[in-house]
Amino acid sequence: MNRCGLLTxxxxxxxxxxxxxxxxxxxxxxxxxxxxxxENKEDKPLxxxxxxxxxxxxxxxxxxxxxxxxxxxxxxxxxxKAREEYDDALSSxxxxxxxxxxxxxxxxxxxxxxxxxxxxxxxIRLEYVTExxxxxxxxxxxxxxxxxxxxxxxxxxxxxxxxxxxxxxxLVPYSLSFSARxxxxxxxxxxxxNCSLDPLQYLNTDQTQATVKLAAGHKFDRDVELxxxxxxAHQPTAVVEAGQASAEPGSLMxxxxxxVSLYPEFPQSVMSSTASCGEFVFLMDRSGSMSNTRIRSAKxxxxxxxxSLPIGCYFNIYSFGSRYxxxxxxxxxxxxxxxxxxxxxxxxxxxxxxxxxxxxxxxxIYSQPxxxxxxxxxxxxxxxxxxxxxEVIDQVKKNSGSHRCFSFGIGEGAxxxxxxxxxxxxxxHAQFITGTDRMQxxxxxxxxxxxxxxxVDISVTWDLPKEVSVTVLSPPITTLFQGQRSLIYAQLTGxxxxxAEGCVTLTYSLAGHPSENQLHFSLRPAxxxxxxxxxxxxxxxxxxxxxxxxxxxxxxxxxxxxxxxxSVESGVRSSFTAFIAVNKDNSEVIQGPxxxxxxxxxxxxxAPIGCVMMAAPSTIMCDSAVMFEEIEADGFPMMEEENQxxxxxxxxxxxxxxxxxxxxxVSLQExxxxxxxxxxxxxxxxxxxxxxxxxxxxxxSSEVWATILALIWLHGFKMDAKDEWELLxxxxxxxxxxxxAPCVSECVDxxxxxxxxxxxxxxxxx
Numbered sequence: 001m002n003r004c005g006l007l008t009x010x011x012x013x014x015x016x017x018x019x020x021x022x023x024x025x026x027x028x029x030x031x032x033x034x035x036x037x038x039e040n041k042e043d044k045p046l047x048x049x050x051x052x053x054x055x056x057x058x059x060x061x062x063x064x065x066x067x068x069x070x071x072x073x074x075x076x077x078x079x080x081k082a083r084e085e086y087d088d089a090l091s092s093x094x095x096x097x098x099x100x101x102x103x104x105x106x107x108x109x110x111x112x113x114x115x116x117x118x119x120x121x122x123x124i125r126l127e128y129v130t131e132x133x134x135x136x137x138x139x140x141x142x143x144x145x146x147x148x149x150x151x152x153x154x155x156x157x158x159x160x161x162x163x164x165x166x167x168x169x170x171l172v173p174y175s176l177s178f179s180a181r182x183x184x185x186x187x188x189x190x191x192x193x194n195c196s197l198d199p200l201q202y203l204n205t206d207q208t209q210a211t212v213k214l215a216a217g218h219k220f221d222r223d224v225e226l227x228x229x230x231x232x233a234h235q236p237t238a239v240v241e242a243g244q245a246s247a248e249p250g251s252l253m254x255x256x257x258x259x260v261s262l263y264p265e266f267p268q269s270v271m272s273s274t275a276s277c278g279e280f281v282f283l284m285d286r287s288g289s290m291s292n293t294r295i296r297s298a299k300x301x302x303x304x305x306x307x308s309l310p311i312g313c314y315f316n317i318y319s320f321g322s323r324y325x326x327x328x329x330x331x332x333x334x335x336x337x338x339x340x341x342x343x344x345x346x347x348x349x350x351x352x353x354x355x356x357x358x359x360x361x362x363x364x365i366y367s368q369p370x371x372x373x374x375x376x377x378x379x380x381x382x383x384x385x386x387x388x389x390x391e392v393i394d395q396v397k398k399n400s401g402s403h404r405c406f407s408f409g410i411g412e413g414a415x416x417x418x419x420x421x422x423x424x425x426x427x428x429h430a431q432f433i434t435g436t437d438r439m440q441x442x443x444x445x446x447x448x449x450x451x452x453x454x455x456v457d458i459s460v461t462w463d464l465p466k467e468v469s470v471t472v473l474s475p476p477i478t479t480l481f482q483g484q485r486s487l488i489y490a491q492l493t494g495x496x497x498x499x500a501e502g503c504v505t506l507t508y509s510l511a512g513h514p515s516e517n518q519l520h521f522s523l524r525p526a527x528x529x530x531x532x533x534x535x536x537x538x539x540x541x542x543x544x545x546x547x548x549x550x551x552x553x554x555x556x557x558x559x560x561x562x563x564x565x566x567s568v569e570s571g572v573r574s575s576f577t578a579f580i581a582v583n584k585d586n587s588e589v590i591q592g593p594x595x596x597x598x599x600x601x602x603x604x605x606x607a608p609i610g611c612v613m614m615a616a617p618s619t620i621m622c623d624s625a626v627m628f629e630e631i632e633a634d635g636f637p638m639m640e641e642e643n644q645x646x647x648x649x650x651x652x653x654x655x656x657x658x659x660x661x662x663x664x665x666v667s668l669q670e671x672x673x674x675x676x677x678x679x680x681x682x683x684x685x686x687x688x689x690x691x692x693x694x695x696x697x698x699x700x701s702s703e704v705w706a707t708i709l710a711l712i713w714l715h716g717f718k719m720d721a722k723d724e725w726e727l728l729x730x731x732x733x734x735x736x737x738x739x740x741a742p743c744v745s746e747c748v749d750x751x752x753x754x755x756x757x758x759x760x761x762x763x764x765x766x
Contacts, residue, residue: 017121021144023180024530025228027239028261028487030142031129031532032058039121059539059572061531062127063099063579067120072097074581076568082580089582097124099579129535132228133420133430134263134485139192139227143416143432144178178214178224185237186230194225194434223412223434234265236517238504240492241533242525252473252538253569256492256525259533260504262477262517263485270453270511278450279314279331279374280305281365283358285382285410287321290351294410297439298381300663302346304440305379307669308447308727309334314374317342321353324361330368336671343667356384358418359392366399376403377450379443380422383410389418394550397425404428404479406446410439427479441723448727453511455480460488463503468494468523473537475544480508489537496523538570546575661686662718662725665710669728673735675710677702685713685755695754697746704741707732709751711764716757733765 020035063074074097077085082098089096132140182188187207191200196215203209214224240258247254282305284298302317309315314331315338318324327345332338358380370376386392396405405426409419410433423430429449431442458477462470473489480486488504499522506517542563549559560576567574659667665684669675677696682689696705711732714725736744748761 019176021176021178023142023178023226024532025132025142025180025182026529026532027184027237028140028485029129029131029259029532029536031127031530033125033127036124037121040118043118058128058130059535060099060126060128060579061535061571062125063097063581064125065097065581066123072581074099074579076571076573076577077580078564079576079578082578085580085582094582097581099573129532131487131536135227138233139229142226142228144224176214176218178218179211180226181211182228183209184230185239186232186235189229189231191229192227225434234263236263236519237261238519238521239533240521240523240525241529241531243534244531247569250493251569252491252566253534257534257537258490258492258521259536260488260519261485262488262506264480264517266482266510270513277310277313277374279371279376280309280450281315281331281376281378282317283361283365283378283380284317284319284349285356285384286319286349286351286353287356287384288351288354289383294383295349295351299346299349300660301439301443303343303663303667304444304724304728305447306339306342307666308444308731310451310731311672314371317346318361318365319349319353320358320361322355322357323353324364331371334671339671356382356386358382358386359388359395362392362395366395370402378403378405378426379408379446380405381408381410382418383414385413385415386418389415389421390550392418393421393425394547396422397547400426404450406450408433408439408443429481429484444724444727449481452481455508455510457507457509459507461505462490463505465496465500468492468496468500468502473541489533489540491537492523498524535570535572538566539572542566542572542574662721665713666725666728669710669732673728673731674703675706677706681706681710685709687754691754695750697743697750700741700743700747704736704739705747707736708744708747708764709755712748712751712755712757712759715759715763716755730765736766
């Protein structure tokens with residue numbers, strides 16, 4: 001791999017000055033306009049190359065640049081043709097910009113800024129559209145990644161993986177301004193963020209439109225996360241968007257496009273009868289970047305998962321880095337013995353397996369035969385980027401008929417293309433764990449999804465006036481979960497009257513109960529609404545066609561041509577097209593050789609306070625770690641020794657904090673759901689063994705008494721973490737009911753007296 005030289009404030013000026021972001025949210029989707037301003041303060045022309053991430057399902061739809069007084073606007077062309085035009089323009093001294101999708105991953109875009117003359121300022125405007133992810137609490141999440149502080153790839157490193165020059169966040173010399181406008185058919189109840197916001201401003205009395213801004217003084221030192229909440233979140237909605245006046249009627253961009261959002265809520269009676277079978281396979285990232293708090297949190301999460309699994313299921317745990325390991329040769333039946341064996345191995349896990357090679361363990365898992373009547377559920381945890389996102393997602397899709405895939409992105413650097421893509425193709429659910437988020441509640445929510453009965457026989461039917469026909473752009477819906485949203489895009493062709501209405505009907509069957517959801521909507525398009533829905537509809541169709549092309553290895557006639565045509569018409573890039581912009585007015589030849597420069601970016605989590613800049617241009621020395629700015633595939637610095645082996649030197653490991661009392665209690669639960677009466681349980685409950693023994697009602701067995709005490713303690717002291725222990729408490733209550741335990745009321749009363757609680761028997765599920 002080629003090293004990048006480190007540029008410091010003292011040595012050379014940093015070109016990037018500021019980033020401005022405007023967000024326009026329409027119900028479940030958004031348009032994002034980013035403007036990057038920078039300046040060449042050197043006496044030579046620069047050729048700069050950005051490599052930067054966007055959400056994995058984003059569709060870039062506008063790209064322009066202002067260099068001095070010159071305005072350049074890009075257009076989409078077939079990729080090879082765009083590259084040739086870019087090279088021709090540069091060699092003849094013209095300014096040129098090229099934006100294309102990385103061959104490895106759809107959420108990494110490389111931006112060749114071409115030559116920037118000495119002393120010139122440049123402003124790049126990039127516009128993209130994206131679907132907003134739904135969170136566990138029904139909020140819609142927008143995230144502007146802090147690693148947008150662009151990842152740079154220096155000259156000659158083509159194919160060597162993305163590399164970054166990193167400095168501490170306090171030295172990032174550019175600023176961010178961020179504002180959002182939200183509109184929806186439903187009232188907006190609130191907007192929250194992990195960063196300071198100015199107060200929400202409503203624009204109308206029914207509160208369906210509002211604006212919000214990031215408070216002044218934000219340093220781009222973390223992801224900016226926005227959570228948007230609507231009233232009546234589970235009601236289906238439809239947004240009809242008018243076609244482009246300049247486009248041909250009958251084409252995707254010329255016709256109206258409708259976006260239907262489905263977010264059904266299933267009856268509680270059906271959802272509470274959770275399944276007790278399944279094969280649960282957990283795949284945990286143990287690359288170097290998972291060290292310290294991340295690996296500890298992952299181990300605690302595995303403890304909760306293992307305690308919450310139902311009796312009668314099967315399970316296995318894999319972990320991966322540059323290689324992979326598994327606890328059992330094949331999935332084993334869940335019992336006290338196999339659970340204990342797995343927990344011993346989990347306790348020994350460290351973040352010591354090197355890089356982030358996820359494809360091989362996934363292939364191995366899929367090569368194992370499925371167990372009859374035990375539907376496979378795959379849980380994948382990773383904090384990194386991988387170089388072969390598309391291959392991994394294709395593997396998941398190929399096996400989607402035999403399993404569901406639940407994915408978890410840990411930390412700021414996790415690839416949204418990988419996490420969302422695996423869950424989408426695997427019929428599961430994606431979760432992101434950033435900042436101070438606790439991993440456990442999000443993972444336990446996904447386990448609840450995995451235990452839900454499968455929704456089958458899903459169909460969507462349209463009823464429209466006879467002069468209007470519908471072309472659905474989205475792939476058919478194959479899964480529905482409680483808490484999962486589906487968006488359907490469809491092109492509406494033909495003329496209809498002003499008052500015309502359409503109707504879309506969703507039918508499905510859940511646990512043998514057929515259901516039907518109907519939505520009537522006006523066919524009259526919203527005015528001045530932009531083209532967000534059209535572009536996302538075009539992108540949905542482009543992604544489906546690209547996958548078809550990869551499956552047939554380019555052997556299918558006309559697919560690539562169709563993608564290129566759709567991409568050029570909609571202005572949405574694809575893997576076969578690129579944005580190209582050439583300024584042909586400037587006929588002056590630029591003097592001097594081109595120089596590539598790398599711009600520092602904030603380095604998260606590893607940058608200790610008080611780094612000292614050393615004279616050596618390629619290293620930063622700190623009192624707790626040595627960092628080379630050569631970056632591993634998962635986005636974290638890599639050390640290089642003479643033998644070229646990969647080794648990580650994290651900061652000194654702090655002493656292990658005392659174990660969380662909740663996890664202490666959970667760790668003592670048996671696989672069957674009960675607890676044993678022993679000194680360890682007494683200590684976890686904050687009592688002496690003698691007090692616990694003495695308070696036990698006479699006719700009660702020690703396991704029943706211990707289990708009731710544990711349930712009272714959870715309900716009395718840990719209601720704020722109920723998401724984390726709810727499943728294992730249900731298992732304990734089932735164990736008590738199955739044992740038809742006598743004197744339950746007496747035990748609950750005695751337990752409340754002992755622990756100083758007032759929990760009712762019914763609250764315990766007894």
